[in-house]
Structures are given as C-alpha cells and as structure tokens.
Amino acid sequence: MITFDKFRDAVFLKEDSNLELQLEQLKMIREQLIDRSQINKDIKFLEIGLQGEKEIAYELKNSNIGMYVLHDITLTFEDLKAQIDYIIITKGYCYLVECKNLIGDITVDSHGQFQRSYCLNNNHIKEAIYSPYNQAVSHKEILKKRWLSKHNKFITFFRENSFDNLWYKPLVVLSNSRSLLNVKYALKEIKNSVVRVDNLVEYIKRDIKNYDHNSFSSKKTMLTLANSFLEANSCNDRSSLVEKYKNILLQEKELKNKLKELRLKKSNNMNVPAYYIFTDNELNSLLLKRPKTLDQLKNMKILSNIKFNLHGKDILNVINSDLKMFK
Numbered sequence: 074m075i076t077f078d079k080f081r082d083a084v085f086l087k088e089d090s091n092l093e094l095q096l097e098q099l100k101m102i103r104e105q106l107i108d109r110s111q112i113n114k115d116i117k118f119l120e121i122g123l124q125g126e127k128e129i130a131y132e133l134k135n136s137n138i139g140m141y142v143l144h145d146i147t148l149t150f151e152d153l154k155a156q157i158d159y160i161i162i163t164k165g166y167c168y169l170v171e172c173k174n175l176i177g178d179i180t181v182d183s184h185g186q187f188q189r190s191y192c193l194n195n196n197h198i199k200e201a202i203y204s205p206y207n208q209a210v211s212h213k214e215i216l217k218k219r220w221l222s223k224h225n226k227f228i229t230f231f232r233e234n235s236f237d238n239l240w241y242k243p244l245v246v247l248s249n250s251r252s253l254l255n256v257k258y259a260l261k262e263i264k265n266s267v268v269r270v271d272n273l274v275e276y277i278k279r280d281i282k283n284y285d286h287n288s289f290s291s292k293k294t295m296l297t298l299a300n301s302f303l304e305a306n307s308c309n310d311r312s313s314l315v316e317k318y319k320n321i322l323l324q325e326k327e328l329k330n331k332l333k334e335l336r337l338k339k340s341n342n343m344n345v346p347a348y349y350i351f352t353d354n355e356l357n358s359l360l361l362k363r364p365k366t367l368d369q370l371k372n373m374k375i376l377s378n379i380k381f382n383l384h385g386k387d388i389l390n391v392i393n394s395d396l397k398m399f400k
Contacts, residue, residue: 080139080292086299087306088130090145092123098315107325107360112318119314125174125248126158128270136274138163138281139292141299146306148212150219155212159246160302162295163277165284166242169216171209174248175202181259181267206263209243216241219305242280246270325360331391332356339384350384351376363392 096119103112126144133142143160159170177191177198185206190199247254248270256264268276290298333356340347351359355375364370370385 081137083133083136083138083140083142085130085134085142085144086303087143087146090123090126092119092126092145095119095315096123099318102315102318102322105322106318107329107357108321112321115314115318121174122172125270126172128174128248128250129159129170129172129246129273132270132273133161136277138274138277140277141295143299143302143306146302148215148219148302148305149307150215150222153215153218155215157212160299161244161277162299163281164289164292164295165281167240167298168242168244168277169209169212171205171212171243171245172248173205173245175252176249178253178255179247180255181206181263183258183260185260185263205245206243206266209245209266213241213243242266244268246273328392329356329360332359332388335384335387335391339387351380351388355380359388359392364389365393 096116099112099116099119103109103116106112130142130144133140141162143162144158146157146160148155148157155169157169158172159168161168161170175189177189180188180190182188185204187202187204187206188199189202190197192198243266245267246269247267250269250271252269254267254269256267259267332351336347336350336356339350343349358373358375362373362375364373364375367385367389370376370389371381376385
C-alpha cells in the first residue's frame with residue numbers, strides 16, 4: 074500500500090477556463106452592439122457559472138488532500154463530446170464534476186427529477202431543470218467508450234468492473250452555498266453523487282476513508298492519468314455563444330449600412346440633409362426595436378409623423394428584407 078502522508082496538495086495541472094476567454098470576447102462584442110438586452114443576460118449567467126467554478130477551486134486548494142485537478146476539460150470519442158467542469162484525481166476515485174451555480178433551493182425526487190424553487194418579484198416559482206447528474210454520468214460513459222477502444226478484450230474483461238465501481242465517479246457540485254439541497258427521496262446513486270460546494274472536501278475525505286486502501290493509486294499513477302486527460306483535451310464548443318453574437322453584430326452592421334444607404338439616397342433625391350430623413354439616434358432606435366409593420370413603427374414613435382409618412386414604408390422594406398436574409 075502506498076503512503077500519502079507527504080502528498081497533501083491540490084495540484085492544478087490546468088486551472089484556466091475557456092469560459093474566461095469567452096466572457097472577455099462577449100464583453101468586447103457587447104460594446105459594439107445596439108441591442109444588448111440578451112447578451113447582458115448571457116454574460117450574467119456565464120459570470121455566475123464562472124464564480125461557481127471558482128468556489129470549487131477555492132475549496133480544493135484548501136482541502137489538504139493530495140490530488141491532481143484539471144479545470145474545463147473537453148474529451149471526445151467519435152461524434153460524442155464530454156465537456157467536464159473539473160476532473161479531480163485522488164488516490165481513490167477520479168471525480169468527473171458537473172458544476173451548477175443555481176439560484177433557489179434544489180430538490181431531487183424519487184424519479185431522479187431535479188427541481189428548484191425560488192422567489193422572484195414576490196412570486197414563488199417552482200420549475201424542473203435538466204438533470205446535472207445525467208450530464209455527469211454521460212461524461213463517464215464517453216470516458217468508458219474511449220477506454221474500451223484503447224484496450225484489448227482480455228484487459229477490459231477483467232478491469233471493466235473496476236472502471237465502473239472503483240475508478241471514475243460522476244459528481245454534481247452545487248456551488249451556491251446558500252441553496253438548500255433536499256435529496257431525502259432521491260435514488261441512492263443520485264443521493265451519493267450530489268453535494269454542495271461547502272461539503273465537497275468532507276465528501277472526498279469520506280470517500281477516501283471508505284475506499285479499499287489496498288486499491289489506492291500511487292502518486293505516479295495519478296499524475297499519469299491526469300496527463301493523459303490533459304493531452305486528450307480538445308477545444309470545447311463554448312465559443313459557439315461568441316459566434317452567435319458575432320453573427321448578430323454582423324446583422325446589425327449590415328442593416329445599419331443599408332439604412333444609411335437609404336437615407337443617403339433619399340437625402341440626395343430630396344436635396345435635404347441626411348438627418349431630415351432620420352437622425353443617428355433614430356437610426357439606432359430602428360436597429361434596437363426592429364419594427365416589422367407600419368403599425369409597430371408608428372406606435373414606437375421613433376419618427377415624427379412627417380418622417381413616418383414620407384419614409385416609413387421604405388424603412389420597413391429594408392428592415393424586413395434584412396430579417397429574411399439572416400433567418
């Protein structure tokens with residue numbers, strides 16, 4: 074049996090996150106957008122998620138448990154992809170962590186369904202959420218497929234049970250320590266795989282204490298496993314959100330240019346200054362509100378009655394043709 078008396082550090086072999094880069098990119102795009110309502114919400118959600126992941130890192134760094142930690146790892150097998158918030162490798166289990174920073178109190182029922190309840194504007198809201206446990210389990214299944222593909226049938230026959238029961242463990246960590254977690258009626262496998270962040274270290278310590286000490290991995294074995302994950306890590310697809318807003322920004326710029334072309338053409342034809350057609354502030358309002366009908370445009374009161382009567386139809390033709398182009 075290997076002794077670990079001297080190995081009590083949480084070694085982060087990968088501490089950065091694609092999430093941080095994505096937030097920086099989204100904030101840069103936001104400064105160029107006219108309509109910022111949705112991107113502000115997405116940035117807020119990402120910031121909440123990142124804060125949750127930092128809570129986990131803080132707990133692990135102060136755990137006094139020997140472990141190797143990898144943050145934000147993406148592993149693939151064929152057309153499957155596992156984006157894992159944390160991989161925590163201890164001398165016992167290797168935890169595949171799904172981090173959730175959710176507002177409200179979380180309840181897991183006897184059917185494995187996750188629900189959260191919270192108050193919003195004095196209204197009590199109760200809603201079902203996608204099971205983070207199922208997400209964590211799917212990560213394990215992808216890892217298992219990868220492992221099976223790399224070993225012959227003789228090895229997998231004798232060691233597949235170890236993979237399922239001794240090595241890898243899906244774990245959901247609720248990083249909002251203010252949330253109440255109720256798993257009283259949850260299925261046993263879920264009850265044993267969901268923990269609040271403030272109980273994470275004790276959870277791991279209890280697992281190590283109850284683990285078969287004769288099956289402990291050596292520090293070298295732990296590091297080898299960690300490096301194998303690090304080498305297999307691929308770029309994850311969180312940047313898809315960045316691409317979404319890049320496309321929205323492109324749409325805004327295209328529409329803005331078309332409306333400016335319309336304004337210039339009309340001002341030349343009428344021999345009046347461009348702002349007589351519509352001002353830059355009115356242009357920005359058109360881009361923000363995107364009216365689709367004459368009634369909408371009139372009710373939005375973006376343009377004066379004279380401007381509305383003279384240019385309303387032409388403006389809507391440009392806006393609607395642009396919307397069709399980018400559908």
